[in-house]
Amino acid sequence: MRTKKPQQEEKIVDAAARLFGGQRFHEVRMEDIAAEAGVGKGTLYRYFSDKEELYLDLLERSSKQFLDRLEEEMGRAPGPRQQLEACVAAIISFFDEQPHLFDLIQRAEVLRDPNRAFPWEHIRDELVQKLCALFEQAKERGEFTIRDPELAAVILLGGLRSVIRFGSQPRPGDLARQIIEGFLHGAAVSNREGPAPFRRASLVGEHSQV
Secondary structure (H helix, E strand, O other): OOOOHHHHHHHHHHHHHHHHHHHOHHHHHHHHHHHHHHHHHHHHHHHOOHHHHHHHHHHHHHHHHHHHHHHHHHHHHHHHHHHHHOOOOOHHHHHHHHHHHHHHHHHHHOOOOOOOOOOOOHHHHHHHHHHHHHHHHHHHHHOOEEOOOHHHHHHHHHHHHHHHHHOOOOOOHHHHHHHHHHHHHHOOOOOEEEEEOHHOOOEEOOOOOO
């Protein structure tokens, strides 16, 4: 048996991602993936035994790439507020760069086997933990206090999902800053007083400061 080449495998996965992103899962055939990747069917089956294995491998790779991107971008930011913005920017840019991925994850969520681990299943929990840790750091540094960190994290992530799915493009250059500003300060603006004071934001404690 020939030695498997990482570059060849990557080419196959990239080709599968393009096809899965543009067609329904059952419409994509292994021979279509082989043709898209520019390899023979025999070569394709040396790397992946069937379409389901290839699909799950694609999701597993993307989940690792996603976490690596978050760690890299957030690691460059100096404080909790900046890390929140970096996190938001990384999430949006990652999915904007791979527009097919959102639909692939949703399909896997709906059709997943309860007896089999779903590659992106742990991502949500890790994100919530990261955000809660940032909220705790912000509280310790006296920047702001989140009343219910876990609820706030889930709300923020749900909002980002909608932005990725339905937000207009091209994205504003300061979109991440706008999102965090609204998340922390609140979306409402007083007609008489201008922007609502930070302490009034429903998810943020009364003694918060920025």
